[in-house]
Amino acid sequence: MDLSYTQDEIAFREEVRGFLDEKLPEELSAKVASGVVLSKADHDRWHAILNEKGWLAPNWPEEFGGCAWNAVQRHIFEEESARANAPRIVPFGLSMLAPVLMKFGSDAQREHYLPRILSGEDWWCQGYSEPGAGSDLASLKTRAVRDGDHYIVNGQKTWTTLGQYANKIFCLVRTDTNVKQQEGISFLLIDMDTPGIEVRPIKLLDGTPEVNEVWFTDVRVPVENLVGEENMGWTYAKYLLTHERTNIAGVGFSQAALASVKRMARQERHNGKPLIENAHFAARLAQVEIDLMAMATTNLRIISKAAAGQAPGVESSMLKVKGTIIRQELNDLARRAAGPYAMPFASETIDGDNDPVGPGYAAPTAAKYFNNRKLSIFGGSNEIQRGIIAKTLLAGGAK
Amino acid sequence: MNFELTEEQQMLQDTMRRFLSERYDTATRNAILDSAQGYSSEIWAQMAELGIVGALFSEDDGGFGGAGFDISTVFEELGRAGVVEPLLDTAILGGGLIARLGNDAQKEMLVEVIAGELQLALAHGEPESRYDLSRVTTRIESQGGKMVLNGRKAVVVNADAASHLVVSARESGEDDDESGISLFLLPADAPGVSMRGYPLFSGGRAAEITLDGVEVDDATRLGAAGEAFDALASQIAAAEVALAAETLGAMETAAALTRDYLMTRKQFGRPIGSFQALQHRMADMMIELEQARSAVILAAGHLEDAAPERDRHISAARNLLGRAGRLVAEDSIQMHGGIAMTQEYELAHIAKRIVMADHRFGDTDTQLERFIALSAA
Numbered sequence: 001m002d003l004s005y006t007q008d009e010i011a012f013r014e015e016v017r018g019f020l021d022e023k024l025p026e027e028l029s030a031k032v033a034s035g036v037v038l039s040k041a042d043h044d045r046w047h048a049i050l051n052e053k054g055w056l057a058p059n060w061p062e063e064f065g066g067c068a069w070n071a072v073q074r075h076i077f078e079e080e081s082a083r084a085n086a087p088r089i090v091p092f093g094l095s096m097l098a099p100v101l102m103k104f105g106s107d108a109q110r111e112h113y114l115p116r117i118l119s120g121e122d123w124w125c126q127g128y129s130e131p132g133a134g135s136d137l138a139s140l141k142t143r144a145v146r147d148g149d150h151y152i153v154n155g156q157k158t159w160t161t162l163g164q165y166a167n168k169i170f171c172l173v174r175t176d177t178n179v180k181q182q183e184g185i186s187f188l189l190i191d192m193d194t195p196g197i198e199v200r201p202i203k204l205l206d207g208t209p210e211v212n213e214v215w216f217t218d219v220r221v222p223v224e225n226l227v228g229e230e231n232m233g234w235t236y237a238k239y240l241l242t243h244e245r246t247n248i249a250g251v252g253f254s255q256a257a258l259a260s261v262k263r264m265a266r267q268e269r270h271n272g273k274p275l276i277e278n279a280h281f282a283a284r285l286a287q288v289e290i291d292l293m294a295m296a297t298t299n300l301r302i303i304s305k306a307a308a309g310q311a312p313g314v315e316s317s318m319l320k321v322k323g324t325i326i327r328q329e330l331n332d333l334a335r336r337a338a339g340p341y342a343m344p345f346a347s348e349t350i351d352g353d354n355d356p357v358g359p360g361y362a363a364p365t366a367a368k369y370f371n372n373r374k375l376s377i378f379g380g381s382n383e384i385q386r387g388i389i390a391k392t393l394l395a396g397g398a399k
Numbered sequence: 400m401n402f403e404l405t406e407e408q409q410m411l412q413d414t415m416r417r418f419l420s421e422r423y424d425t426a427t428r429n430a431i432l433d434s435a436q437g438y439s440s441e442i443w444a445q446m447a448e449l450g451i452v453g454a455l456f457s458e459d460d461g462g463f464g465g466a467g468f469d470i471s472t473v474f475e476e477l478g479r480a481g482v483v484e485p486l487l488d489t490a491i492l493g494g495g496l497i498a499r500l501g502n503d504a505q506k507e508m509l510v511e512v513i514a515g516e517l518q519l520a521l522a523h524g525e526p527e528s529r530y531d532l533s534r535v536t537t538r539i540e541s542q543g544g545k546m547v548l549n550g551r552k553a554v555v556v557n558a559d560a561a562s563h564l565v566v567s568a569r570e571s572g573e574d575d576d577e578s579g580i581s582l583f584l585l586p587a588d589a590p591g592v593s594m595r596g597y598p599l600f601s602g603g604r605a606a607e608i609t610l611d612g613v614e615v616d617d618a619t620r621l622g623a624a625g626e627a628f629d630a631l632a633s634q635i636a637a638a639e640v641a642l643a644a645e646t647l648g649a650m651e652t653a654a655a656l657t658r659d660y661l662m663t664r665k666q667f668g669r670p671i672g673s674f675q676a677l678q679h680r681m682a683d684m685m686i687e688l689e690q691a692r693s694a695v696i697l698a699a700g701h702l703e704d705a706a707p708e709r710d711r712h713i714s715a716a717r718n719l720l721g722r723a724g725r726l727v728a729e730d731s732i733q734m735h736g737g738i739a740m741t742q743e744y745e746l747a748h749i750a751k752r753i754v755m756a757d758h759r760f761g762d763t764d765t766q767l768e769r770f771i772a773l774s775a776a
């Protein structure tokens with residue numbers, strides 16, 4: 001065992017830091033640091049800067065314009081980006097759809113779509129969940145019926161993150177109703193401006209317009225927009241999920257959140273002393289920090305295994321559960337640290353047109369605490385992850 | 400022992416439950432949340448008419464209640480419906496302090512409060528005071544032979560709706576001393592009072608207040624000079640019973656919504672309530688809910704005790720409610736999945752009421768500290 005990074009890895013970290021120092025616009029990092037909701041233009045701006053540097057697609061092979069970093073490099077990049085308060089990279093095109101197209105798409109699809117993902121010309125959103133199909137995704141009902149060289153799509157998707165910015169949506173649709181649920185699903189690429197599509201915003205509980213309902217009424221989709229084979233969509237979706245779960249531990253986010261809670265707790269005063277010296281608060285904070293130190297190492301252990309070619313199995317479910325618990329705990333601590341100034345509704349984090357009421361660091365804490373309840377719900381809920389762990393562990397045993 | 404409500408309290412509970420279920424549904428309440436005023440004048444007037452405000456005052460003060468269990472009965476119902484109308488601020492804090500300390504002239508205002516014609520707010524907390532009740536840096540100074548107030552008050556709930564403010568200021572002593580604090584009853588538009596109002600995350604409104612040379616005199620004084628701390632602590636104790644009961648009510652609603660959802664939402668071809676992983680969490684929630692109910696009963700029953708005994712029970716309740724409330728809010732959201740993350744769904748608001756209650760009058764940890772100090776004594 002050797003817990004130190006190699007010379008190359010240290011040099012890489014320096015390079016990433018240097019790049020972030022120089023190229024990350026202060027305007028963007030300030031917004032991220034103060035929990036302001038980013039506009040489409042903000043996302044596009046950071047996307048373009050990374051693309052120019054060739055660092056936009058860490059998980060893509062070089063032949064498609066990726067940077068072919070190994071798992072440790074990716075981890076270092078994520079850690080440094082979070083530390084610098086860089087905007088998170090919107091994953092739908094880059095880390096969800098792209099791997100599916102690379103593996104299962106046609107040459108024409110790869111040639112057409114991959115460059116457009118890099119250039120930012122296309123903004124993809126993920127059309128999986130439906131009102132009746134959440135954890136039980138395979139029960140989805142949105143229908144696609146073949147009509148000549150088109151599919152006619154009818155149905156409803158929901159919880160579509162940032163669908164309001166998207167010009168494309170990748171969807172799971174039902175193409176066969178006479179077989180086992182999983183065997184009648186196809187993977188379709190759909191233009192958001194096709195007639196018959198309606199996007200209705202859903203306000204989340206913190207007031208942010210982050211997700212949408214997407215309705216399809218007789219939407220005509222050319223058959224060449226089918227990915228792979230008809231009725232094989234479930235296989236592709238499962239493949240995609242393994243990619244959705246990379247960086248699932250969110251170590252970088254938690255480290256940044258921990259540093260920010262510490263900064264707050266040094267400034268807040270509780271009974272005349274800095275809050276960070278208060279025994280109860282300090283104990284809570286220390287426990288999360290201890291958990292995070294161990295989890296970051298678990299993450300690295302699993303990453304090294306993956307780098308050595310062993311596919312992570314239940315470990316990624318474990319990281320999802322522990323990683324989200326830690327992030328949510330840190331959000332809870334930030335809210336506590338803010339004291340009474342967590343109470344104002346910080347409209348400026350959504351529309352940016354007034355100054356925060358109390359200290360700037362307090363303003364987004366309540367919203368963030370509530371918004372991040374999503375972490376344990378989406379991407380396979382924590383109950384579903386525990387189910388996967390238990391099933392794997394007890395396979396063939398307890399019946 | 401007897402854990403039954405009195406006949407009057409039972410009637411009050413029934414009346415409130417009927418009124419709120421008929422007149423305060425999710426859509427109505429969400430429209431109120433979106434309104435500029437942040438509460439409904441119409442609902443306020445109707446609640447006053449039903450005697451809900453009066454139930455929070457003793458007969459001597461023109462009401463017909465005012466004891467711990469009257470307060471807990473009213474606020475539990477308000478909590479169940481996620482009511483954002485400022486009963487706590489107008490009746491318990493503002494009205495309660497006037498009832499406790501006011502002279503005859505000042506007490507006349509209570510008639511209007513009980514009739515629902517007047518709103519009040521307590522301007523006590525300051526930008527740096529956090530949950531420290533005795534920290535008052537707003538000073539009474541003499542300026543050109545007159546007494547004036549200078550200072551800032553933070554997160555003053557209901558301030559911009561209030562016609563009058565109860566303002567705390569330091570007459571003498573150090574910033575953290577319990578002695579030397581005075582209260583004043585001032586028109587909210589008194590010269591030198593300026594406000595920046597804003598909505599609160601879990602509904603209602605508050606304001607940052609700047610006091611710049613606000614003239615006061617013996618007629619505007621509420622109670623004796625420099626001796627307001629005990630009254631302030633007593634009335635905040637009542638407010639904490641109210642807040643704990645409100646949180647309990649909100650927890651009941653969260654649990655009820657979750658129970659219904661577990662029985663109706665289907666995934667994998669069966670109700671999600673058939674999954675044992677969720678069944679056990681639902682069971683834990685119900686266990687914590689019963690604990691919370693008992694803690695509120697204990698606090699309400701000890702509200703009239705001498706300060707140390709009273710505060711020990713109140714801190715116990717608020718610490719327990721802080722812990723159990725967080726569990727119920729978070730698990731209710733989790734067991735609902737995505738639907739609970741939407742602003743318009745009832746649970747979203749209810750969960751916010753539960754969690755954000757922890758930010759008034761001392762959070763879970765602050766209550767634990769006070770409990771430890773009072774239990775060691």
Ligand SMILES: Cc1cc2nc3c(=O)[nH]c(=O)nc-3n(C[C@H](O)[C@H](O)[C@H](O)COP(=O)(O)OP(=O)(O)OC[C@H]3O[C@@H](n4cnc5c(N)ncnc54)[C@H](O)[C@@H]3O)c2cc1C
Pocket residue numbers: 125126127128129131133134135136158159160161162211374377378379380381382383384387664666667671674676677733734735736737738740
């Ligand atoms: C903010 C946000 C953004 C999202 N973005 C997207 C997006 O861009 N695209 C997209 O397609 N989807 C998106 N989703 C949807 C997300 O994937 C679903 O919310 C998730 O799959 C859970 O489904 P559900 O909400 O219907 O909850 P349900 O599946 O109804 O689950 C309700 C509860 O039951 C539990 N449960 C379900 N089955 C079991 C079981 N077998 N055993 C034990 N417990 C169980 C769950 O864990 C949960 O606690 C988003 C969701 C949120 C909240």
